[in-house]
Amino acid sequence: MATIELQNLTKAFGDLIAVDNVSLKVEENEVLCLLGPSGCGKTTTLRMVAGLETATSGDIFIGNKNVNNLDTRDRNLAMAFQFYALYPSLTVAENLANPLHADNLSDEEIKKKILEVADILQLREIVNRKPHQLAEGEKQRVAVGRAIIRDPECFLFDEPLSRLDVQLREQMRGQIKEVLSDLKKATVIVTHDQLEALTMATKIAVMRDGLIEQVSSPHDIFAKPNNTFVAGFIGTPQMNILECNISEINSSIIKIKVLDQEVEIDFKTSLSVNKNDSYFIGIRPRSFEIVDNNTLDNFSGTIELIENMGSEILVHVKNNHLTFRSVQSRSHKLKIGDVINLKPKNGQVHLFNKSGEVIRNE
Amino acid sequence: MKKRAIGQAGWLWTSLASVVAFIYFFPVLFIILTAFRSRSDTLATPPKWFFTPTFDNFYHIFFRSMANSTEYVATGFHMYFFNSIYISGMSVLLALLIGTLAAYGFSRHPLRGNDTYMFIILTTRMLPPIIVIVPIFLIFRITGLAGTYTGIILMYTAFNLPFSIWMMKSFFDELNTEIEDASRMDGASERSVFFGVCIPQVKAGLAATSVFALILTWNEFLFSLLLTNKLTRTMPPAMARTIGGEINVDYGLLAAMICLFIIPIFLITYLLQNQLLRGVTFGTIKK
Numbered sequence: 001m002a003t004i005e006l007q008n009l010t011k012a013f014g015d016l017i018a019v020d021n022v023s024l025k026v027e028e029n030e031v032l033c034l035l036g037p038s039g040c041g042k043t044t045t046l047r048m049v050a051g052l053e054t055a056t057s058g059d060i061f062i063g064n065k066n067v068n069n070l071d072t073r074d075r076n077l078a079m080a081f082q083f084y085a086l087y088p089s090l091t092v093a094e095n096l097a098n099p100l101h102a103d104n105l106s107d108e109e110i111k112k113k114i115l116e117v118a119d120i121l122q123l124r125e126i127v128n129r130k131p132h133q134l135a136e137g138e139k140q141r142v143a144v145g146r147a148i149i150r151d152p153e154c155f156l157f158d159e160p161l162s163r164l165d166v167q168l169r170e171q172m173r174g175q176i177k178e179v180l181s182d183l184k185k186a187t188v189i190v191t192h193d194q195l196e197a198l199t200m201a202t203k204i205a206v207m208r209d210g211l212i213e214q215v216s217s218p219h220d221i222f223a224k225p226n227n228t229f230v231a232g233f234i235g236t237p238q239m240n241i242l243e244c245n246i247s248e249i250n251s252s253i254i255k256i257k258v259l260d261q262e263v264e265i266d267f268k269t270s271l272s273v274n275k276n277d278s279y280f281i282g283i284r285p286r287s288f289e290i291v292d293n294n295t296l297d298n299f300s301g302t303i304e305l306i307e308n309m310g311s312e313i314l315v316h317v318k319n320n321h322l323t324f325r326s327v328q329s330r331s332h333k334l335k336i337g338d339v340i341n342l343k344p345k346n347g348q349v350h351l352f353n354k355s356g357e358v359i360r361n362e
Numbered sequence: 363m364k365k366r367a368i369g370q371a372g373w374l375w376t377s378l379a380s381v382v383a384f385i386y387f388f389p390v391l392f393i394i395l396t397a398f399r400s401r402s403d404t405l406a407t408p409p410k411w412f413f414t415p416t417f418d419n420f421y422h423i424f425f426r427s428m429a430n431s432t433e434y435v436a437t438g439f440h441m442y443f444f445n446s447i448y449i450s451g452m453s454v455l456l457a458l459l460i461g462t463l464a465a466y467g468f469s470r471h472p473l474r475g476n477d478t479y480m481f482i483i484l485t486t487r488m489l490p491p492i493i494v495i496v497p498i499f500l501i502f503r504i505t506g507l508a509g510t511y512t513g514i515i516l517m518y519t520a521f522n523l524p525f526s527i528w529m530m531k532s533f534f535d536e537l538n539t540e541i542e543d544a545s546r547m548d549g550a551s552e553r554s555v556f557f558g559v560c561i562p563q564v565k566a567g568l569a570a571t572s573v574f575a576l577i578l579t580w581n582e583f584l585f586s587l588l589l590t591n592k593l594t595r596t597m598p599p600a601m602a603r604t605i606g607g608e609i610n611v612d613y614g615l616l617a618a619m620i621c622l623f624i625i626p627i628f629l630i631t632y633l634l635q636n637q638l639l640r641g642v643t644f645g646t647i648k649k
Contacts, residue, residue: 047543072543073546073547073551
């Protein structure tokens with residue numbers, strides 16, 4: 001059992017700083033998802049943990065032991081790769097056996113372990129096939145199998161599901177989560193898919209441009225984003241982030257002016273904000289309800305576009321230069337051109353300052 | 363009409379292709395036929411297509427009467443044949459060994475200014491070799507390398523290196539580095555990553571590179587002429603000497619020599635053809 005700890009980890013490729021002063025801790029039994037858009041440094045961070053990339057500065061501890069100068073093979077980690085990285089000329093069984101060779105096990109033991117893993121991941125029927133004879137989902141399971149066959153200190157997954165189609169991805173997500181919860185080890189998963197992160201992780205670290213933006217539980221990342229980037233990155237459809245001015249403050253009720261529309265929002269607690277300064281408000285498309293009259297507590301606008309989302313619809317509402325989106329039930333029978341009034345649900349409005357950081361009173 | 367498979371050419375294109383292939387192959391065919399003709403048949407006009415084949419020409423390669431004598435003496439040609447095989451083989455092996463290691467380095471552990479180094483390596487192939495012949499000749503004379511196997515093998519290795527490095531680098535570049543990382547995770551050392559994971563995946567590249575390098579070395583004339591002596595001479599200058607030394611060119615003898623000359627290359631290319639096909643089409647067919 002071991003923890004993974006990164007302290008002020010930095011990686012520069014020439015002038016480009018891929019990972020910038022990252023500090024993180026993954027406890028035993030914890031699944032940390034590194035989440036972020038492509039090129040944000042999440043894979044580089046993972047590769048540094050694995051020892052496949054050397055850090056420019058900073059320290060990596062695995063099980064409280066500094067592994068900075070340890071070779072990959074001496075770190076006792078297991079990793080599943082994005083493109084599976086199966087040896088093309090070896091069968092599934094041989095691929096699975098490969099990590100075991102270093103441990104000097106007998107043939108019997110190796111065979112037993114292969115069958116064990118094959119059972120967990122339902123690979124029994126395909127153990128004698130070569131990688132090119134496998135379907136994507138099977139390759140992916142073999143890649144996971146190769147990672148879990150040994151008893152390493154920690155597990156690393158690099159975009160494990162990115163190559164699967166949507167259905168298979170959903171299925172594998174559950175399966176991997178199940179396998180991981182049985183393993184009870186510190187695990188790091190790299191992904192750009194928020195759904196993957198939200199479902200599989202016990203802790204999510206959102207990264208952007210080499211920096212960690214927020215580390216929280218999946219629920220907090222969604223409900224309490226620290227800044228506009230996290231707010232916009234997590235959740236589909238994307239959160240509406242609108243620029244506004246504060247025109248009046250009355251303890252917890254703040255009157256904001258978004259373009260030429262004035263709306264009063266009750267934040268429940270008083271926030272330290274200044275009158276007449278400009279801020280951003282963030283409201284998720286699902287946090288609106290339709291009300292009959294345009295009063296001070298709601299936004300009004302004309303429906304410009306309606307996107308079909310199955311059981312729900314995504315309405316694009318326009319008011320002069322201001323557009324925002326709202327998810328509504330199909331039962332409202334909305335049409336393009338209708339004027340609707342949308343009231344943000346209580347306690348689901350986020351306020352951010354000019355530089356994008358959240359203003360919260362806790 | 364019989365249905366043909368999708369992508370299969372019709373009889374018109376097939377026969378057209380055969381005609382073109384025949385035109386290309388004709389000189390080779392003519393040489394092979396000439397090798398089996400007697401001297402009078404060779405010189406006959408119009409060319410005789412039907413004749414009694416003879417092995418005299420092949421015999422004369424190895425045993426021939428020298429000027430003003432009727433006695434048949436050994437020409438030492440078997441030695442030149444051996445020299446060619448030995449020198450080409452060794453230099454190709456060396457170039458492949460050094461080239462593969464260098465290419466792996468350039469591909470996996472790029473230096474600052476990696477592309478510049480690669481370009482400089484390529485520039486050595488931009489000059490016609492004859493430009494450097496004088497300094498090289500002098501260097502060989504001073505160092506005592508002239509006329510030795512070591513000298514000419516080193517020369518040819520240097521010749522083949524740029525090409526080997528470039529070609530092997532492109533093969534290494536094409537590999538999925540994740541597999542190498544995966545084997546590192548599985549506990550492989552850097553040495554076993556190279557020999558156990560990378561090399562097996564570039565077999566086709568090794569085959570293609572070695573055949574190209576071999577053909578280049580096998581056919582090389584100029585440096586062999588100047589840097590070898592009677593004992594280390596390779597086939598091309600030896601052949602030129604045989605033919606050029608006589609007043610009347612013996613075309614039958616020449617053709618027989620050419621036949622022998624192309625056999626090794628032909629065999630190797632034939633043996634490696636499966637690998638070669640994958641090798642020379644790299645980059646055009648994606649996995």
